[in-house]
Amino acid sequence: MLRKLPLYAKILIGMLIGLAFGFLVVFLGIQQFATDYIKPFGTIFLNLLKLIAMPLIFASLVSGVGGLSNVSSLSKLGIKTISLYIVTTMIAVSIGLLLVSVIRPGSYVSEAKRVELLEKYSFDLAKRQQAAEGFTHQSPLQFLVDIVPENVVSAASSNTSMLQVIFFALLFGVALILVPSSKVAVVKDFINGLNEVILKIVELVMLTAPYGVFALMTTLFVDFVGTDVGASAELFTSLGVYAATIIIGLLLMAGIIYPTILRVFTGIAYKQFYRAIFPAQLVAFSTSSSAATLPVTMEQVEKELHVPNGISSFVLPVGVTINMDGTSLYQAVATVFIAEVFGIELTFVQLLTILITATLASIGSAGVPGAGIVMLIIVLNSVGLPVEGLALILAIDRPLDMLRTTVNVTGDAMIASIVAKSEGKLGAN
DSSP states (O other): OGGGSOHHHHHHHHHHHHHHHHHHHHHHTOHHHHHHHTHHHHHHHHHHHHHHHHHHHHHHHHHHHHTOGGGGTSHHHHHHHHHHHHHHHHHHHHHHHHHHHHHOGGGGSOHHHHHHHHHHTHHHHHHHHHHHHGGGGSOTTHHHHHHSOSOHHHHHTOGGGHHHHHHHHHHHHHHHHHSOHHHHHHHHHHHHHHHHHHHHHHHHHHHTHHHHHHHHHHHHHHHHHTTOGGGHHHHHHHHHHHHHHHHHHHHHIIIIIHHHHHHHHTOOOHHHHHHHHHHHHHHHHHHOOHHHHHHHHHHHHHHTSOOOHHHHHHHHHHHHHHOOHHHHHHHHHHHHHHHHHTTOOOOHHHHHHHHHHHHHHHHTOOSSTTHHHHHHHHHHHHTTOOGGGHHHHHTTHHHHHHHHHHHHHHHHHHHHHHHHHHTTOTTOO
């Protein structure tokens, strides 16, 4: 019976059982048992996510960028497409940062609970905060220097250097485009094969997610509540406001930003656009995979929005790899939320780092369920936040993943329409 359930249902069951077991642990006063025999499995799950983060970001980015073999003849189209994707992603991240700064979902956690959490993670947080303090003594442009690694092997050996690996992956992918195809065919085949293997590993790791979520939620609940079961209300309130913050941001992107941009640059009406792509949105919502939705997206964009196949077949596959507006907005909100729950004040430089890292990390985020969580680790590490905070949001990630994937696919269709209009080919097919 359980084997037939979809993965998201199993994760929800794991979350509920973890919370129930957490109540039982607190009620029976056996917190040490949870620490000794439950927490290690949560740590293992987190380590698995960290393990695949580095190869995933490299293989996915190089495969996506290097796959633009026709950029030599469509360089203008390629630059235009990628630039538009990056701009909309940065808008999404900015909206996320603005909303989470105004709504402050983490503020619903009491000061006493923050102090308690800080004490529990004091050893890890002390090291990270000490590193963060170094930002105040650096040049405002130091983050640009930090993007370029002096040794890519050294950068790849540490999850805290993800931004440098992203930079190298982008450079590597661009070089693959510029070198004659006959000379790099083997390299491209290897990278594409590596990407498929890494995606399969992601799939295998996500099969352990229900157990990992159970362990993480149990230990998080025990750590958060301590001996006061009533304190759980703070956790649920914060999670509810956190989810609402992301949903508001996604609605702003899909309901205001996209229609406005479309109207200005293409003249396509709001109702016409959403009526055309609604089938693709439904598939994206049900699968949480922009990659799985791609065939439907292409069909709707070509038949209903009248974008020529020559443009849709170029813009939309690229969008699956590098356009993750919903995912990047979620990463920005989640990062600041976790920081706030742990009582960590983020500096302006760190917020700027979140903006850049979330934008670049979303570019390398694979269009498959669960990949967004892996990419979130990159953003957390970029500003020195404890990845243990993932336990706070994993339990409710699936419904949010469904919504942000819908926004991702909507953004792809919007950019395809804009590019076709700019090329004078909208409605030409």
